[in-house]
Amino acid sequence: MSTNKVILGSEEWCSFPELGIPLIKARVDSGAKTSALHAVNIAPFLRDGESWVKFDINPIQNNLKTIIHCEALLVDKRIVKSSSGFREQRYVIRTTLDFGEHKWSIEMTLTNRDSMGFRMLLGREAMSGRVLVDPEQKYLLGQPSSEKLKELYHNAERAKTGLKIGLLASNPELYSNKRIIEAGEQRGHEMHFLNIKECYMKLDATKPEIHYRGGKILSDFDAVIPRIRPSITFYGCALTRQFEAMKVFCLNSASAITQSRDKLYSLQLLLNHGVDIPTTGFANSPLDTDDLIKMVGGSPLIVKLLEGTQGKGVVLAETKKAAESVINAFKSLNANILVQEFIKEANGKDIRCFVIDGKVVAAIQREALPGEFRANIHLGGTASIIKVTSEEKRIAIKAAKAMNLKVAGVDIIRSSKGPLLLEVNSSPGLEGIEGATNKDIAGEMIKAIEKNFKWK
Known part of the structure; x- marks a missing residue:
């Protein structure tokens, strides 16, 4: 006689995706009415006016180091009689039980099962109409290797407790770097400062690696935030490419950083995307100087x-x-130069728009100190909040997109022709803009990484 029911042995591996439990061994017991899940630190709470419960689970028997933090909608509280005859009041939740190809919703009680042989008990109410049990068999739906279990639990722990994020930079004492580390830790992530000069790499088709001074292999990183100073662009971008080869998400890609550091190429790229810049000239020979000045x-x-x-x-x-x-003089030294019109009407001011993931999250106006030279570029001075126009926002977002940068400091100057783009910085500083706007820019950068992982 054919049946659509799933056949289970007396012990099976299952998962609870809604709880973030990747795999857990269950005792399949048709003699027990109610299903039960091991839980500790059980605490009810309210969310949007509804009753919820949070709890921790050690999914591996006799292993207290592996902890998964769970939350679920509270269905009921009821008195349950255990196999030892002890009666206790338990919280009841409803969640999806996953046996691979077979999934359905069940109710479970939460209780401490440290003294029991299994972290999960599957009772007959959860099996009714869906399951046939062969008590002489075990693991009819498969049994994972210890290596697979370790990998699944490791990933589940990280999904619940945060990401492992590396900050690839040169100076751990720099304000921007300290703030990014602080913001990541405040949002529950494991943050590591990775000094560019102390990293070295192994190029390999099947197993690329990055090592840290002393021989430590940098593995298991979910994301890297490259903040590469211009003087070490070549090596910093090589390391970023290596992380990308290792399938690590990089907030700004190596190719985006490289092209942003090439002044001529970046200006050509921006113009090709319809972003206006001050009129600029470039020539190879000193013989063309006169016409270069005119243009x-x-x-x-x-x-x-x-x-x-x-x-x-x-x-x-x-x-x-x-x-x-x-x-x-520059040409006699074989130096490549750009010649650019001077925007006199800007009067020593420019605008820095901080773009993160396609959105202007903050903007400041920067003004030179009295007597300070400014040549269409910020050299210091004071910073203040400014309300940027919709056109200036559009230019900033368009410029970051053209350069393929998820994080960018976009410098704009106001001219008689309208807003013009001066430069796009792939490692913009945070101190001036956070100080002037009182906004958590570092936190916004971490949120951009979370969005990529759909992490909450």
Whole structure:
């Protein structure tokens, strides 16, 4: 006679996906009416006016180190008589029982089963109409290896308690880095500072690795936040690519960081995406200097070293003669330069928009101190909150998207032609913008990682 019922042995492995329990061994007992799940630290609470219960479970018998934190809607409280004849009041929950291809909703009571041989008891109420039991058999639906169990429990613990996140940077005492570590820990994640100069890598087609000074292998990271200073862009991006090869989520990718550090390429990329910039010229030969100056509107103008870091290698040439002298001096050193129009009407001010995951989360206006030189680029001074226009927000978001950066500091200058984009920074500092706006920017960066993992 054919049946659609699932056949179980006297012991089987099952899971409870809604509780985050990946696998647990159950005693299949048709002699018991009620199903029971091992639980400790049981505590009822209210959520949106409904009664819930939270509890912890050690899913492995005689193992108190592995803990899974669970929450479930409370169905009932009832008196249950145990196999030893002891009566106790238990909380009752309803959740999905998963036997692989077979899933259905059951009610379970919560109780401490430390003295019992199984963390889970499957009673006949949960089996009625669905199960046939062969008491002479065990594990008819399969038995996992110890390695598989270890992996499943490890991943389940992490899903409940947080992610393992590495901050790939150079200076652990830097304000931005300290804030990111702090924000991650406050949101329940395991944070590690990874000094770029102390990392080295093994290139391998099947098992790529990153080692840390002393021989420690950096494994099991869920995500990495690269914050690479310009002077070590090459090595920092090589490490980021290695993490990507190891299937670790990187908040900013190596390719995005690399192209953001190439001033000429990044400007061409932005223009191709319809983002306006100050008129800019680039030439290879000193013989073209005169026309190069003309094409950006003449003096005063800005000369920028392509290899220069933010605020460095930038010169304001106030006259044509000065511009020719600076350009030719750089060219005699075989240095690649950009020549850019000077936005006089900006009056020493620019706007920094902080973009995270396609959204402007904060913005400040930066203004030079009296007498301080500013050449279409921020060199210091004061920061204050500013209300950015919808067009400025659009430009900032579009620029970050064009550069494929999930986190970016986008610098914009207000001109008579409208807002113009100056630069996109892939490792923007947090101190100025958090201090001026009092916003938790570091926390927003951690939330962007959580969103990628759909972690709550």
